[in-house]
Amino acid sequence: MALQAVLLDIDGTLVLSNDAHAQSWVDAFREFGYDVSFEQVRSLIGMGGDQLIPRVVPGLTDEEGDGGAIAQRRKEIFLKHYAPKLSPANGARQLIQHMLQTGLRLIVASSASNQEMEVLLKAAQVDDLLKVTTTSSDAEASKPAPDIVEAALSKLNKPPNQVLMLGDTPYDIKSANMAGVGAIALRCGGFDDATLAGAKAIYDDPADLLAHYADSPLGKNA
Structure with a gap:
């Protein structure tokens, strides 16, 4: 699909x-x-x-x-x-804008608390773009358990095969895969490619993914 x-x-x-x-x-x-x-x-x-x-x-x-x-x-x-003192990842806002322009629904799937989520979205300079989130209060167990991903799928009311996850740690990938969702990984979180095995593709940061969007799992599955 x-x-x-x-x-x-x-x-x-x-x-x-x-x-x-x-x-x-x-x-x-x-x-x-x-x-x-x-x-x-x-x-x-x-x-x-x-x-x-x-x-x-x-x-x-x-x-x-x-x-x-x-x-x-x-x-x-x-x-x-x-x-x-936090800085946004390179190209974060531009990637989010592009995905929204293509008609994708976006939801933040994070173990952050509600208070932290507000701060992090502002630091990423996407607080005006991303309004739907899951936080630690939506799941019993955090990543690498699948609870957060399953909570996000429930909010979206979408099956796993119509969804991809964008993350930066092996725990994002494991959480997504356990819920039946494919994952795209970014290196800007500081994990090497070996630890990100299991992702459908790996890019340096949001800007790198955006530069290769058409050939990425996001573009190919559009």
Whole structure:
């Protein structure tokens, strides 16, 4: 079937925020006495706190005790210290505009909180273009679980074979594929091609995808 809609990750895909998220986690863990390296956390960015926290410190969860406090503190640190300095990914707004002009329906499929989502969309300079989103409140488990993608499909009321997902982490790809949705990956989130295996195609950033749009899975399935 012809492509009808695109699910959009935002962190690392439309806004260059992955390093900022990683450092926010490191800062928050440190405040609670956990010595966690940037490298240890960076490879897990793309997961929500429910997935990341127990991988970094086994036994902790994002719902109670230190884990819950760390998750809350991480959000506060990110919003106060790092979010104001974020930059959009190269070509993010132009790609979104082009997809809308072709008639595609767009929905943000992210594990970000509602508060973070508002900030991230503004940082990506697409807050006036993207009005439909899924956030952490729409899914029980974050990526790489398929919940976020399935929630987005439900909001769109579209079958998986009419939809593609645009993301930047292996967790986006796994989440999409588990829900039956094909994925396009971008390198601007900082993951290499080997970790992005499973994507239908890989591009440097939104501008690169836009430059090759006609030959991309987006253009070929139009």
